[in-house]
Amino acid sequence: MNHKLSTTNDDLKNTDQSTVRFYIETLEIDRLSALPFFEAGEKSFEGMRYFWQNREKNFTLVGLGNAYTIESNEENQRYTNVENQWKQLLQGVDYENLLQQPILFGSFTFDPKKGVSDEWSNFSHANFALATHQLVIRNEKAYVNTHIVSKQNISEEQISKLLAERDEIIHQAQVKGSKTYAKPVVNKMTEPFKEEYLKSISNVTDAIKDGQADKVVIARSLALRFDEKVDPTNVLTQVYNEQPESYLFGQENGENLFFGASPERLVSVKDGQAYSSCIAGSIKRGATKEHDNALGAELLNDAKNLQEHQYVVDMITSSFEDTCSSYTVPESPQLLKIRDIQHLYTPVEGYLNDGATILQMVEKLHPTPALGGAPRGKAMEMIRQYEPMNRGIYAGPIGWLNAEGDGEFAVAIRSALLQKDQAYLYAGGGIVADSEPQSEYEETLVKFRPMLRALGGKLNDE
Incomplete structure (x- = not known):
């Protein structure tokens, strides 16, 4: 089952006041496992993936790629910055009619006033992303959202290419399934x-x-x-x-x-x-x-x-x-x-x-x-x-x-x-x-x- 949504937003922060196009398509899938989906995204999205599963195991979230990112290094405004940019991105989006909403995933550092040591040098004090391909498994149903956020017009060719990429990732996740791994040495x-x-x-x-x-x-x-x-x-x-x-x-x-x-x-x-x-x-x-x-x-x-x-x-x-x-x-x-x-x-x-x-x-x-x-x-x-x-x-x-x-x-x-x-x-x-x-x-x-x-x-x- 597919559900498409294309919208524009004229008020998105940090985009030189130009119009932002936001394309969303949701696909409901009968069978899809989270870790094989994460793994299948490695070729195209290595270094831009995330995984989440709640303690009750009734909600799993996997993201591949960054359709949109929000970062902040402001000590006292990082929560507000993330919230404001997320709300601005969603202005005008009729997300209530979507089978699965877009989700922002990320993290905050423990203390922005501590300074940054070597192993954390690549992380901002707020690191959030809307995935290009977002898998949600809830109540035993699986949904894959594909998101495009662009200041330029979104072409049919661009959409077709991304959806073909999505379909190939889903196919690889379903066909290959979960690998058996030996623990690191x-x-x-x-x-x-x-x-x-x-x-x-x-x-x-x-x-x-x-x-x-x-x-x-x-x-x-x-x-x-x-x-x-x-x-x-x-x-x-x-x-x-x-x-x-x-x-x-x-x-x-x-x-x-x-x-x-x-x-x-x-x-x-x-x-x-x-x-x-x-x-x-x-x-x-x-x-x-x-x-x-x-x-x-x-x-x-x-x-x-x-x-x-x-x-x-x-x-x-x-x-x-x-x-x-x-x-x-x-x-x-x-x-x-x-x-x-x-x-x-x-x-x-x-x-x-x-x-x-x-x-x-x-x-x-x-x-x-x-x-x-x-x-x-x-x-x-x-x-x-x-x-x-x-x-x-x-x-x-x-x-x-x-x-x-x-x-x-x-x-x-x-x-x-x-x-x-x-x-x-x-x-x-x-x-x-x-x-x-x-x-x-x-x-x-x-x-x-x-x-x-x-x-x-x-x-x-x-």
Whole structure:
């Protein structure tokens, strides 16, 4: 089933006030898998692809190519810039009659004031794209949108060429199906800034005892080198198979792939209703069900972890007070169990005020105390002072929004940055007054495991 739409927009920002043509065609398909579609786009769109699947596994999004991009490096206006440019692009588009709306996918860096380190040099502080070919799988139905955004007239020849390209990608994805991949071979693993990280924990605990903050999240990285260049589809396949309980994401930028399996929703919006997740406080999984339950009970009664968790609940509740007409918060946390770790978890939901948007909520919620600290301003100052690396997109918001304003963003944790034959993994933990450097170091090792396993590495205790 095809549905076509061609429109123009005279008011698009940053186009010298010329008319912008926006062509959309939607094709409904009986059978199409996400990873083969991602892989089939490699020849034409390598370095310009993305992948997203929600935690419930009822919504999958794949993008090939960049029909339109929105980037921003403004420290205080990046959320507004993305929202305004997206709205301007969609002005005059009758998207309500489409089988599948156009979707903007992207990410924000954790902290634009930190500066950029070498591995993040190709990323802006806001990186968003409307795909040339957009696959959406929802409720067991698959839709492929093809988008053209141009300041020039869009010719029938241009449309025919792009649709032929789309049909060939779909054919390749259907015929070839999913490949079987061997995991990458790690030949070197190093811990950059390990001593600086351990020292930073001592510095931060001293500052907290001195009353400068209540909690500060400090992160570190793990660097891998492989025998050869690693295929992005390979690592996404590994993560897809190993972390089914999480949000799965991958975003290419040239020769970079940022990917991960996050347990944590930042916010989702559907039909004016907003949902968020308070996730903070963690403990490992047990080898047996009895041991696992005992560890979970320990976590539910641990004062340090409960305090960490309450900081997040208080902050997210405050954000919902600002943006929602009503909201609900459970009185106590429950356990969220994924493959390598279990967390304290409290869901929050509410109804948005008129005019409130998902990107406004993202701006208010990021960073939560689970990734930054409390109070937020002082914690961010201390992260900039003591954390011995730049997080880039790690721990930042990553996700999507559609033309009507619905969308979902996860917190980009349990993640890694792949660059040809090397990768950087990231993990952190909340530091409070009685935190101990060695204990915090060991907690990061648990959090490295999902991405490390996907990339073919292992820790000494495995």
